[in-house]
Amino acid sequence: MNSKSSDYHPRSILEFTNKLGVVLEDVLQHVQVLFFKGFTFLPDMAMHFGSFYVMNDFTRVTGQSDIPDGIGIVFHNIFENNTDDKLVKHKNTSPMEPPYVRIFPYTLRQSLDFKKNTHVSHVSISISAGYLRNFLKEEAEHFDYLFDSTNNFWIEELMTDDILRTVNDIVKKEEPAAMKSFYYKTKAMELLYHLFTNLKKREGAYSLKLSAKEIKAVYQVRDKIVSSLSKPSTINELKQIAGMNEIKLRKIFTQVFGRGIYDYYQHLRMKEAARLLREERLSVSEAGYEMGFENLGHFTKVFEKHIGKKPKKYVQSIN
Numbered sequence: 359m360n361s362k363s364s365d366y367h368p369r370s371i372l373e374f375t376n377k378l379g380v381v382l383e384d385v386l387q388h389v390q391v392l393f394f395k396g397f398t399f400l401p402d403m404a405m406h407f408g409s410f411y412v413m414n415d416f417t418r419v420t421g422q423s424d425i426p427d428g429i430g431i432v433f434h435n436i437f438e439n440n441t442d443d444k445l446v447k448h449k450n451t452s453p454m455e456p457p458y459v460r461i462f463p464y465t466l467r468q469s470l471d472f473k474k475n476t477h478v479s480h481v482s483i484s485i486s487a488g489y490l491r492n493f494l495k496e497e498a499e500h501f502d503y504l505f506d507s508t509n510n511f512w513i514e515e516l517m518t519d520d521i522l523r524t525v526n527d528i529v530k531k532e533e534p535a536a537m538k539s540f541y542y543k544t545k546a547m548e549l550l551y552h553l554f555t556n557l558k559k560r561e562g563a564y565s566l567k568l569s570a571k572e573i574k575a576v577y578q579v580r581d582k583i584v585s586s587l588s589k590p591s592t593i594n595e596l597k598q599i600a601g602m603n604e605i606k607l608r609k610i611f612t613q614v615f616g617r618g619i620y621d622y623y624q625h626l627r628m629k630e631a632a633r634l635l636r637e638e639r640l641s642v643s644e645a646g647y648e649m650g651f652e653n654l655g656h657f658t659k660v661f662e663k664h665i666g667k668k669p670k671k672y673v674q675s676i677n
Contacts, residue, residue: 370394371408378404378423378484388416388472397542401425402489405546407481407529409437412472420468427487428464429504431553433457434480436522437529459521459553461504461513463487468512468570481525483546493547500558512573513557514615516625520552560616566609575600576610583619587627588650590620628664631657635669636676642669 371386374396394408404425420430436457462468464484472478487505491498503511527545534541579596593604596619600607611619627649634645646657646669662668667675 385418388414397539399543403485405483409479412476415474416472418470423464423484425484425486428484429487430462431483432460436525437479457517459515466510510568512568512614518556524549566613576614583623587630590623625664628661632665635673
């Protein structure tokens with residue numbers, strides 16, 4: 359097994375990515391790296407994590423990897439930058455985009471847009487499909503869509519507390535004094551365990567072969583939903599944005615996000631309500647009103663379904 363750690367110097371990033379057959383020179387000219395660490399466990403897996411500030415608008419096309427049948431898994435914007443370096447001067451003034459986890463094959467080339475003056479953080483795992491299947495063993499049949507070389511899947515998953523805790527262990531705890539690579543590989547597998555435990559709960563088939571255009575369209579629909587959590591968009595509005603019929607839109611949306619359109623909207627709506635209760639210290643009735651509810655009883659019922667506790671119990675648990 360070949361394993362090596364990298365610090366946050368851009369040259370170290372290039373050395374790390376070159377080992378994986380990934381070219382990043384055109385990306386580094388647009389960002390200011392706050393910190394970076396990378397570990398290779400070739401030929402089967404690699405992990406890197408870091409944080410950077412975007413200085414210019416740019417588009418990156420997802421590239422190939424020398425890892426055979428490589429699958430990319432990106433935990434995006436789920437931790438704050440934790441370095442004391444002077445580069446963090448941007449941290450308090452630059453916005454961070456919402457967090458997500460994305461899973462995709464390296465054979466599917468997709469454009470990712472980065473906006474000027476934004477802060478981006480990530481934990482990224484590249485893993486061989488065969489290596490992953492071997493670890494899943496008898497559970498692999500639940501994830502056949504990942505191992506079909508003809509299937510251009512693209513999946514986005516919401517965060518769980520287990521994922522967030524493991525990411526914090528990876529990023530924020532001090533490095534172990536010994537067996538560093540072994541520690542980070544174990545943490546990478548722990549992160550995948552929590553992710554796949556959540557993915558197994560998904561319902562619906564993954565039979566649609568997606569094009570880059572369809573993926574872009576369904577994210578435009580998602581962005582529209584996120585932009586107005588206090589009031590749902592109509593299906594006609596979403597169909598127009600996507601440029602496809604309702605049946606196809608619903609199938610693709612469920613395939614990518616693991617939930618139907620309305621259920622996804624309600625889940626994000628309750629996540630925002632929980633944030634208002636937790637961070638803004640709004641009352642239960644105020645949070646419900648902010649999220650567009652006129653009936654407090656209905657708000658309580660929906661909140662409990664998606665958060666797992668009634669709003670008042672949730673407030674008590676965080677105080």
